[in-house]
Amino acid sequence: xxxxxxxxxxxxxxxxxxxxxxxxxxxxxxxxxxxxxxxxxxxxxxxxxxxxxxxxxxxxxxxxxxxxxxxxxxxxxxxxxxxxxxxxxxxxxxxxxxxxxxxxxxxxxxxxxxxxxxxxxxxxxxxxxxxxxxxxxxxxxxxxxxxxxxxxxxxxxxxxxxxxxxxxxxxxxxxxxxxxxxxxxxxxxxxxxxxxxxxxxxxxxxxxxxxxxxxxxxxxxxx
Numbered sequence: 001x002x003x004x005x006x007x008x009x010x011x012x013x014x015x016x017x018x019x020x021x022x023x024x025x026x027x028x029x030x031x032x033x034x035x036x037x038x039x040x041x042x043x044x045x046x047x048x049x050x051x052x053x054x055x056x057x058x059x060x061x062x063x064x065x066x067x068x069x070x071x072x073x074x075x076x077x078x079x080x081x082x083x084x085x086x087x088x089x090x091x092x093x094x095x096x097x098x099x100x101x102x103x104x105x106x107x108x109x110x111x112x113x114x115x116x117x118x119x120x121x122x123x124x125x126x127x128x129x130x131x132x133x134x135x136x137x138x139x140x141x142x143x144x145x146x147x148x149x150x151x152x153x154x155x156x157x158x159x160x161x162x163x164x165x166x167x168x169x170x171x172x173x174x175x176x177x178x179x180x181x182x183x184x185x186x187x188x189x190x191x192x193x194x195x196x197x198x199x200x201x202x203x204x205x206x207x208x209x210x211x212x213x214x215x216x217x218x219x220x221x222x223x
Contacts, residue, residue: 002027007054054092076128090119106161110139110168113145139190142172143197150201154208162216172198197202 002025003010004018011018014029015166062068065081072080094115098108117138124133146168152161176195187195205213 001031001075032145051092054088058088080150083123083126086122086172087119090115095181104156104158104160104164106149106156106164109145109148109152113141117141118198135188139175139194140189142168143194146194146197148200150204153205153212162205162209162212163220165201166216166220167201169198169205 001011002015002132004021004025006023006025007018007020009020011025012030014032016026017023018025025148061081061084065072065079095112098111120137121133124130146165147174149161149165149168156162161170175185175191178184179185179191
């Protein structure tokens with residue numbers, strides 16, 4: 001058993017420092033009292049490895065762009081390294097935080113799609129492809145998210161997916177209102193299809209999960 005020469009206490013196990021004063025312990029080690037968390041150590045190593053790779057790519061791209069003047073995309077009138085860094089940093093501090101134990105699949109998918117759409121929109125703005133993203137890619141992705149959340153809400157026994165389905169339904173309807181009433185222009189075909197799917201899934205949610213829909217609305221609106 002080890003002992004601390006300053007605190008005059010005996011410490012079992014295989015600790016190297018005194019738990020009171022953090023001084024080096026004397027004596028021989030014993031078998032550890034608690035099992036080692038090898039799985040957590042391995043997960044921590046891979047997390048640190050990917051974090052190191054992400055920041056290596058970010059720093060390298062910024063250096064190549066601003067210090068060496070390396071032009072990767074000739075059609076982009078913007079520093080390409082800022083776009084690359086934006087994607088990687090958002091991936092690291094946004095998307096990576098979603099994949100934690102205890103978070104529902106509906107929440108992960110909804111937030112993941114929202115983050116990726118926002119980042120895609122920002123990128124498309126600087127490369128001149130924003131109309132294509134807003135009129136075709138965004139509604140198609142939202143339609144897919146709507147259908148997936150509808151399926152999750154039907155099979156979810158805890159009722160955690162219903163709020164994300166209702167949120168997606170609102171997102172599917174709002175663009176049509178914006179185009180028709182405020183933008184004073186014809187709504188793109190993809191958004192009209194998205195509107196129809198939103199209404200169909202809302203009716204389906206009422207038919208199959210009517211009480212959960214009413215309960216969720218009352219809880220969110222405090223009525």
